[in-house]
Structure formats: C-alpha cells, structure tokens
Amino acid sequence: MTDVTPISGLKLSEQLTSIWVHTPPRMENRLTRLCRLLTRQQINIAFLTSASLLDSRPVLCCINVNDQPAVADLMDRNEDLKPHIRYGGCVGVITFYPHRSDLKLLGLALQLLGQNGIKVHGLASSIAALSFVVDFHRIDDAARAFAANLQLPDNASPLRSEFRIHQERRSL
Amino acid sequence: MMETIAVYWEPRIRTYGVQLVEGLQLFQIAVSPVHMAQWGQALQSVAEDGPAFRLVWAQAGAPDTDRIKFFLLCDHGHGRKVHDYLEGQAERGVADKLQHPLSVDLLFLQGPHYGDRYGVLDFTLGPLAEAEVPLLAVTCSVATLYLITAAGWGARAKTLLSGVFEIPCGVEA
Numbered sequence: 185m186t187d188v189t190p191i192s193g194l195k196l197s198e199q200l201t202s203i204w205v206h207t208p209p210r211m212e213n214r215l216t217r218l219c220r221l222l223t224r225q226q227i228n229i230a231f232l233t234s235a236s237l238l239d240s241r242p243v244l245c246c247i248n249v250n251d252q253p254a255v256a257d258l259m260d261r262n263e264d265l266k267p268h269i270r271y272g273g274c275v276g277v278i279t280f281y282p283h284r285s286d287l288k289l290l291g292l293a294l295q296l297l298g299q300n301g302i303k304v305h306g307l308a309s310s311i312a313a314l315s316f317v318v319d320f321h322r323i324d325d326a327a328r329a330f331a332a333n334l335q336l337p338d339n340a341s342p343l344r345s346e347f348r349i350h351q352e353r354r355s356l
Numbered sequence: 357m358m359e360t361i362a363v364y365w366e367p368r369i370r371t372y373g374v375q376l377v378e379g380l381q382l383f384q385i386a387v388s389p390v391h392m393a394q395w396g397q398a399l400q401s402v403a404e405d406g407p408a409f410r411l412v413w414a415q416a417g418a419p420d421t422d423r424i425k426f427f428l429l430c431d432h433g434h435g436r437k438v439h440d441y442l443e444g445q446a447e448r449g450v451a452d453k454l455q456h457p458l459s460v461d462l463l464f465l466q467g468p469h470y471g472d473r474y475g476v477l478d479f480t481l482g483p484l485a486e487a488e489v490p491l492l493a494v495t496c497s498v499a500t501l502y503l504i505t506a507a508g509w510g511a512r513a514k515t516l517l518s519g520v521f522e523i524p525c526g527v528e529a
Contacts, residue, residue: 216478291398294399298391315498
C-alpha cells in the first residue's frame with residue numbers, strides 16, 4: 185500500500201450493545217414489532233441491518249449500552265420476541281467518510297481490520313460514510329489502523345462523541 | 357461528558373426527501389472471517405477501474421456458520437464486471453459461491469438527527485408493513501435509512517413514505 189487514501193474524518197461511537205433478532209421469512213412483523221417496542225421506550229437504534237427475506241442471518245441492532253437493561257426487561261415480557269433475541273457483546277461503530285462509493289476504500293478498510301484480527305460484526309455504507317461494527321475493546325485498535333493508513337486532515341484525530349443527544353417526549 | 361437534550365415534537369417526522377433508485381442489482385456473497393484481509397485486498401483490485409456501489413452492507417451472526425455475508429448494490433452498468441469478479445473470488449476460495457443477483461429497488465431517506473433520535477425506523481416501517489410492501493432489507497447507518505424492495509415496488513413505497521413524512525417545500529419528494 186504505497187498510496188495513502190485521503191479521508192475527511194474518522195468517528196468512534198460510544199459503547200453499544202449488539203442485539204441479534206432471529207426473524208422468520210416474513211421479517212416485517214418481527215422487525216416492525218421490535219422497532220415499535222423500542223420506540224415506546226424511547227430507545228434509539230444506533231445501527232441496524234436486516235436482510236431476513238434474503239438470508240437466514242438475524243437482524244443486527246445496536247443500542248446504547250445504558251439502554252440494555254430496559255431492553256432486556258422489555259424483551260422478557262414479550263412472548264413473541266423473547267425466544268428469538270440474543271445479546272452479543274459490547275460493540276462500537278467506527279465510521280470514516282467520505283467513501284466515494286469506492287470499493288477500493290471498503291476493501292482497504294476490511295484488509296486493515298482483517299490484518300489486525302479485528303472482527304467485523306456488521307458494516308454499512310450511508311450517503312458518504314462507511315461504518316463498521318467491531319468489538320468495543322478493539323475500537324481504538326481499529327482507529328489506529330485506519331489513522332495510520334488513511335490520510336486524515338492535518339491536526340485531525342478520531343472523533344469521539346463529546347455529547348449525547350437525547351430525544352424526550354414533550355409533556356403537554 | 358456534556359449532555360445536550362433536544363426536544364422534538366413532530367406530528368409528522370421531517371425528512372430531506374425520499375430518494376428512489378430503481379432496477380439495481382443486488383449481489384450476495386459470504387466470506388469467512390479468516391479470509392477478511394484477503395477479501396479486502398481483492399476488493400481493492402477490482403476497484404481499479406470502478407465499479408462504484410450504491411449501497412453495501414454486511415452481516416455476521418448466522419446461527420450455523422461464522423461466515424459474514426456481504427450485500428452489494430450496483431447499477432446495472434457495473435453489474436457484469438462485479439458479477440464476473442465476485443465469481444472469480446469464489447473460485448479462488450476467497451469467498452463462498454456467489455448467489456444469483458437480484459433486481460431490486462432502493463429507497464433512502466435522511467433527516468435531522470436521524471442517527472440520534474428514537475422512532476424514525478418505526479415510523480418508516482409502519483405504512484410499508486400495512487401496505488404489505490415486500491421489504492427485502494433495511495439498513496440504518498449514521499443518519500440515513502435504506503430500504504430495499506423487490507423490483508417494481510419502489511415507487512409504491514416512495515408514494516407511501518412521501519405521504520407520511522413531512523418534506524420541506526422545494527424538495528422533490
């Protein structure tokens with residue numbers, strides 16, 4: 185790797201919990217139900233991928249680790265979802281941008297993570313960014329690998345969330 | 357850590373628009389974690405001449421395998437090259453057998469603080485479930501929601517979502 189690919193930024197999420205939800209072929213019902221329950225508890229979904237109509241893999245849903253007790257209690261009381269929920273470990277989402285819809289950048293990121301033995305639980309692109317779900321205790325290693333091989337702007341460093349945005353229900 | 361509290365009260369959630377791209381090709385291929393570095397190198401070599409992707413995501417977690425499944429959404433113009441390339445990787449043992457590509461429609465939407473607010477995905481899925489739109493896949497990453505429907509369903513999904521979200525004047529729905 186002789187050419188260093190420039191990126192504009194690198195962001196590390198706060199600590200998250202991964203939730204795996206096994207869904208039947210009609211995935212809309214279970215995924216929809218999960219989303220409705222999380223909404224009622226005012227729990228944000230930090231990251232989600234689901235392809236249940238295409239594949240047997242479960243829904244991957246990442247929430248803030250502080251929300252896990254509330255979610256676990258919620259799922260325990262839901263007979264439909266309870267047997268199909270599995271909790272993964274603590275994870276984090278590492279994101280860099282822009283991806284320029286470039287498979288080369290995706291490939292480089294995967295190569296770096298693979299070479300460093302960092303497991304990828306999930307990944308997804310968005311408008312300009314590529315995000316990878318990794319074990320939270322390895323997120324700094326992932327950041328170092330990316331920072332060493334991707335060109336960040338001068339004086340830039342991986343950005344961690346300094347503040348959290350809460351959405352509260354308005355009381356009338 | 358400083359905490360910022362944002363209060364939203366929206367009878368209809370606002371979005372910057374619902375974008376639709378029809379007739380894309382969806383490729384699916386599984387990779388073992390032990391081959392991830394090799395797979396990453398292989399993706400870099402195909403990227404020398406393009407192709408670009410519209411959306412890419414990957415999932416682990418299948419109950420009976422450690423494979424990570426990659427889903428790659430490309431324009432038809434890039435499809436042939438991507439198909440041939442992925443087949444080549446499967447033949448080399450870097451990836452599992454390539455599944456037959458699917459023709460799909462892609463919708464995506466983003467809005468204020470989508471990555472930090474609860475309820476946006478719930479709000480999105482509701483009307484689609486009610487209308488029984490076949491949603492093949494969903495991803496939520498950063499501040500964007502992506503929905504993949506079976507080919508030919510995207511326009512219907514867009515109409516439904518444009519009817520429930522609030523879209524600023526001057527923005528094409």
